[in-house]
Amino acid sequence: MADLPEAARRHGIGEHAIALLLHKGPGAHPSSADHPLRARLDRSPDGEFVLTAPTLSFVEATNDVNTGALTCVVGKEVVLMCELGDADVIGHAVEKLTGGYPVPDEGVHQVLAAVVLSLVAEASDVEIALGDAVADVERLVFSSARHHNPLEKIYDLKREIAEARRALGPVTSVLPELIAEAEESRERRHSQPWLGRAVAWVDRLDKHLDGYDDLLGDMLSVHLSQVSVRQNEDVRKISSWAAIAAAPTLVASIYGMNFHHMPELSWTLGYPLAIAVMGGVCFTLYRLFRRSGWL
Known part of the structure; x- marks a missing residue:
């Protein structure tokens, strides 16, 4: 990334575009968790422009979304590119x-079209992978078998979806600028449709990610409800066994009193007879609790 300005100068890129690259490129303002890389399109007075956009990739082994940076000097x-x-x-x-x-468009703009479409296609692959991961968590949450707590997986996926939306969202602000740039060029007005399709594609991906996030929120609510139901079942079982154990304890405690006339x-x-009565009471209580569904 640091060699891109020098490479641009060697290939005849104007100083205005190089100044934009130096002052507004990803290397000039390193991204962080609080200030992620923002997609932007800066045009120079010479008609050249610098496109900077975040990229997305997915690690299937850990369900992590990784973000990168792409810079194009057109x-x-x-066209000079660095990723x-x-x-x-x-x-x-x-x-x-x-x-x-x-590949739509022509000349250097055809290269730009290939880059933008590839960027959106990679984001689409990430969206599909996140959808598969959400489906796996859904099967885990609604499984009838006892399993490990899925809360960590749910929160991890919500964080990765937020990361993907944070990287994909700014791209929607760059594509309209590309459309405006094409509209200002009379000889390129016929090449605008692919940009409109790219905008619709990105909007659709964002809606899918939003849907996944809502689905994970619903699964979180369902899981918490399941935990509450299981806790109630455990409380009822404990209460039932406590009642069964209380019956013989009551009889034994009475006969354990130090009185002569009993x-x-x-x-x-x-x-x-006392043992039989205690056993009969315990068995009767057990049958009643089983019938009522407490045991």
């Missing part, structure tokens, strides 16, 4: 241009 006859991160947008753009795939103390069958 001159009259040359940070592992999205490989430039590689996919080169494949489009050299592999015989139909019923059946001198009767031979008194002890077996």
Whole structure:
């Protein structure tokens, strides 16, 4: 990224565009968690412009969304690009241009079209991967078997979706500027439709990500409700067993009192009868609790 201004100077890019690259490129203002990279399109008085946009990639092993940076310097006859991160947008753009795939527009703008479409396509792949991850969490939450607490996975996915939306959202502000740039150029007015499709594509991706985030919020509410229901079931079971244990404890505590005149103390069958009564009471309570669904 630091070599891009010098490369632009060697290939005849004007000083105005190089100044924009130096002062407004991603290297001039490093992004952070509080101030992420913002997509922007800066035009110079010479008609050249600098496009800076975040990129997205997805790590399937950890369900992480990684963001990078893409910078394009578009001159009259040359396009210089530099990319940070592992999205490989430039590689996919080169494949489009050299592999015989139909790419709209013409000249240097055709290269730009390949880059923008590749960037949005990579974001689409990330959206699809996030959708699959959300579906996996949904199956986990609604599984009837006892499993590990899915709260961590839900919150992790919500964070990654927020990361994807934070990187994808600013792209929607750049695409209209590209449309305006094409409208100002009379000879390029016929090449605007692909930009409109790109805008619709990005809007659709953002709506899908918003839907995934809402679905995760619903799953979080469902999981908390399930936890509450299970806790109520556990409380009822504990209460039932406590009631069953209280019956023999009550009888035993009465006969454990140090009084001489108590019923059946001198009767031979008194002890077996007390044990039988305690067992019968416990069995009756057990049957009642089982019938009511508490056990």
